[in-house]
Amino acid sequence: MKFPAYISAFVFIFFLIPVVNYAQSKATISGYIKDKETGETLIGAGIFLKETKAGTATNNYGFYSLTADTGRYTLVVMYSGYKTIETPIHFTKNMPPIDFPMEVSTIEMDAYTVDDKYTNQNYESTKMGQIELKVEDIKKIPALLGEVDVLKTIQLLPGVKSSGEGNSGFYVRGGGPDQNLILLDNTIVYNASHLFGFFSIFNSDAIKNVVLIKGGMPANYGGRLSSVLDISMKEGNMKRFHGEGGIGIIAARFTLEGPIVKDKVSFLVSGRRTYADVFAPLFLPPESRGNGYFFYDVNAKINWQVGKKDRLFLSGYFGRDVFHFKSATSDLQIDIPWGNAMAALRWNHQFGSKVFMNSTFSFTNYDFSTNAGTSSFGISLSSGIRDFALKSIVDWIPSPNHSFKFGADYTFHTFMPSSASAQFGDSLSFNPKKQELYSHDFSLFALDEFNLGKRVRINLGVRFNYYQHFGPFDRYVKDDLGVIKDTISYGLFDNIADYARVEPRFNMRIKLTPSSSIKLAYTLNFQNMHLANLATVSLPTDVWLPSTSLIKPQEAHQVNLGYFQNLFKNRLEISVEGYYKHMFNVVEYKDNTSFTQLVNDNPDNVLTLGQGRSFGVEVFIRGGIEFKIKGHLQRISGWVGYTLAWTQRFGFNRNEIHYDGDFFYPRYDRRHDLSVVFSWEIGKRWLVSAVYVYSTGNALAVPSSFYLVGNNLVPYFQDRDNYRMEPYHRLDLGATFILHKGKKWEHSLNLSVYNVYSRQNPFFVYFDLKSDPATNSVQFTGKQISLFPIIPSLTWNFKF
Numbered sequence: 001m002k003f004p005a006y007i008s009a010f011v012f013i014f015f016l017i018p019v020v021n022y023a024q025s026k027a028t029i030s031g032y033i034k035d036k037e038t039g040e041t042l043i044g045a046g047i048f049l050k051e052t053k054a055g056t057a058t059n060n061y062g063f064y065s066l067t068a069d070t071g072r073y074t075l076v077v078m079y080s081g082y083k084t085i086e087t088p089i090h091f092t093k094n095m096p097p098i099d100f101p102m103e104v105s106t107i108e109m110d111a112y113t114v115d116d117k118y119t120n121q122n123y124e125s126t127k128m129g130q131i132e133l134k135v136e137d138i139k140k141i142p143a144l145l146g147e148v149d150v151l152k153t154i155q156l157l158p159g160v161k162s163s164g165e166g167n168s169g170f171y172v173r174g175g176g177p178d179q180n181l182i183l184l185d186n187t188i189v190y191n192a193s194h195l196f197g198f199f200s201i202f203n204s205d206a207i208k209n210v211v212l213i214k215g216g217m218p219a220n221y222g223g224r225l226s227s228v229l230d231i232s233m234k235e236g237n238m239k240r241f242h243g244e245g246g247i248g249i250i251a252a253r254f255t256l257e258g259p260i261v262k263d264k265v266s267f268l269v270s271g272r273r274t275y276a277d278v279f280a281p282l283f284l285p286p287e288s289r290g291n292g293y294f295f296y297d298v299n300a301k302i303n304w305q306v307g308k309k310d311r312l313f314l315s316g317y318f319g320r321d322v323f324h325f326k327s328a329t330s331d332l333q334i335d336i337p338w339g340n341a342m343a344a345l346r347w348n349h350q351f352g353s354k355v356f357m358n359s360t361f362s363f364t365n366y367d368f369s370t371n372a373g374t375s376s377f378g379i380s381l382s383s384g385i386r387d388f389a390l391k392s393i394v395d396w397i398p399s400p401n402h403s404f405k406f407g408a409d410y411t412f413h414t415f416m417p418s419s420a421s422a423q424f425g426d427s428l429s430f431n432p433k434k435q436e437l438y439s440h441d442f443s444l445f446a447l448d449e450f451n452l453g454k455r456v457r458i459n460l461g462v463r464f465n466y467y468q469h470f471g472p473f474d475r476y477v478k479d480d481l482g483v484i485k486d487t488i489s490y491g492l493f494d495n496i497a498d499y500a501r502v503e504p505r506f507n508m509r510i511k512l513t514p515s516s517s518i519k520l521a522y523t524l525n526f527q528n529m530h531l532a533n534l535a536t537v538s539l540p541t542d543v544w545l546p547s548t549s550l551i552k553p554q555e556a557h558q559v560n561l562g563y564f565q566n567l568f569k570n571r572l573e574i575s576v577e578g579y580y581k582h583m584f585n586v587v588e589y590k591d592n593t594s595f596t597q598l599v600n601d602n603p604d605n606v607l608t609l610g611q612g613r614s615f616g617v618e619v620f621i622r623g624g625i626e627f628k629i630k631g632h633l634q635r636i637s638g639w640v641g642y643t644l645a646w647t648q649r650f651g652f653n654r655n656e657i658h659y660d661g662d663f664f665y666p667r668y669d670r671r672h673d674l675s676v677v678f679s680w681e682i683g684k685r686w687l688v689s690a691v692y693v694y695s696t697g698n699a700l701a702v703p704s705s706f707y708l709v710g711n712n713l714v715p716y717f718q719d720r721d722n723y724r725m726e727p728y729h730r731l732d733l734g735a736t737f738i739l740h741k742g743k744k745w746e747h748s749l750n751l752s753v754y755n756v757y758s759r760q761n762p763f764f765v766y767f768d769l770k771s772d773p774a775t776n777s778v779q780f781t782g783k784q785i786s787l788f789p790i791i792p793s794l795t796w797n798f799k800f
Helices: 005-019 150-154 276-283
Strands: 026-035 046-049 055-057 063-069 071-078 085-091 100-102 130-134 160-162 170-172 180-184 207-213 227-233 242-247 251-261 265-274 292-305 310-326 333-351 355-373 377-399 402-424 428-430 437-452 456-470 473-478 484-490 495-513 516-527 529-532 543-546 554-567 572-589 607-629 632-650 672-682 686-695 705-709 712-716 728-741 746-754 762-772 777-786 791-799
Touching (some): 026 085, 063 071, 130 150, 150 207, 276 292, 377 543, 402 543
Parallel strands (some): 180 227
Antiparallel strands (some): 046 055, 207 227, 242 251, 310 333, 333 355, 355 377, 377 402, 473 484, 495 516, 529 543, 554 572, 632 672, 686 728, 705 712, 746 791, 762 777
16 A cells, blocks of 8 residues: 555654654653552653653653653642642653552642642643543532432533433534544443433443543544543552442442452452342332333453553453333333443553553453243344454653554444344244344554644644454445345355545644643544434434445544633633544435345445535633632632534435435534533532533424325425424532441432523424315424423432
């Protein structure tokens, strides 16, 4: 393969820049920064030299590496909520690894003291569209039905749109739900929802850190067009046993962690379960007591510090949703189970003091099924996806002003897009061949971040991806009427379709003043997977499909330009980002497609390809202050996010998707999105919080007229998504009172009120038809269904 000239230039720069600026004698210090009480590594902790201001931050695994001229310095280590460390240090050759344990700060600070959570990374780094959320901040936000939810929290960030009332699905900058790469401990999550999308699978008690990347995606991430949601699990307390949990109105949770061998091996186990199915029979009428729904999930992790330079992690997740329906008037029964199973084995190794490697072998499986039947017939539908993956990333940090990262990842996919079987009595059965689609997905990547002078910092990246869809596989060939006329059979490992792509990435920061900068980013992303969605919300019936000979990989070009500034000594951070994204090979189901059509056909035969574009401006203001009132410490923090955006789809075959004009708006196009998040810690006992959201209503298709064909009314759609629902807005309030807080035991009560003024927000719209035989006319009226009125919830939380 002949590479374009710009790729050769990237490679040349990668390997040229690291060899400069080494004339002087250098020394390097490296190690981990940890919580002193738990041994948990701290992500993003700052470490710098007081005399030269040269510094760095810990990576996602708590590792740091700092290089400087040999000599004596004062080393400073800082992290939000912890006591700052200042210690003299002598930089010499061949320094051994040094870990820094940090103590939680209990000092009540003077009025308007800086909260270092909002540091200069906002304007110093090359990162664009990247927001980090700590679990402590997520837990402050009022919760629906008492369940703190990571995915609902990121919906409060600019550029992120919810998929519906109470739903945990999300869309980022005009992309579909399949265009978000969701990772849990480096393992891909394909369906992150419980309770038909109303809650996510992420138990906040087991989560350590959450990072969302909306634009300027670095080269070590790939396979998705719109965003990365990288979630890290806790590693387990290395020092002592610790537990926490809570009991709410619909679910209970419990987490236990502690040392297996102190300072050497630790564990974490966390579980959740709803109990609606347990108490529902007490309130339901006798004829409905056979119905039920519940979900549960379990997170587990083992952390083994093998030596100074090696650590092993074994983590896993297993969760299931189970819905059961039993008819009161017949013997019909329906069971709908679905869920995720994931496991990851991760190895951290330090090569010398400047090179750090993280390698992960992971497995993930998502499956969905529906089983329905009576005494005379039964039917079963199922779909799913299973992955085996291996990924290795190497960080090389030659100096505080230069870092280099490279690696590779490989995934073996098995897609099970749809299968069905049926039994009618004892004689007639329907059991077609189960469909399974196979593919290889391999990538190499490298990125180089360095300074050009004092004002400019650049991050150059490139990613090479090779994807192959291979056999066994049967391709059904259809005639013009859609009838299968021939079958092409591929044998084991036969090549059906393959695609090789190069993805350049570029980020640049230019400092304007000591506390402000502008940033520019360009990314090219390819996505080899597609989520075929028939519903208006994220449901477990959504089907994952690979790229094939008919369906090419999705492609997106995104350009970002932004202004970033910190004010009031880092108490307030501000960013304004504009973006434009153009997408190719976006998939939609053809008009009038139903789920049953996928059963005895190639799933890509009912899909059509088109283009998309999205553009807009995002404003994000986040801050925090501390002050005293009558001697009592007060902490106020929060953020305001606003998005003005347009999302359009076009370029589809008009015979397969009908729309008038040059483009149509998909259902997640929203012109305005506003969110305000506020929390106030009042002294040592009280925390009050509030969330206000406003957004333009969803777009959807409504019939412009109806025709009478025989005795049937047939709707006519003049355009696709030609109607706007009413705007969505609500106010949530929360209050937490700490009942007791001691060294060994702490517990509190949380009261959350969802939708305080009981706004009747639209969930979906249906049409009521009324016919008048006397005049041979039909009238239809649109009616709105709302889901949640005001909902109070009470949760008891505890720690020990």
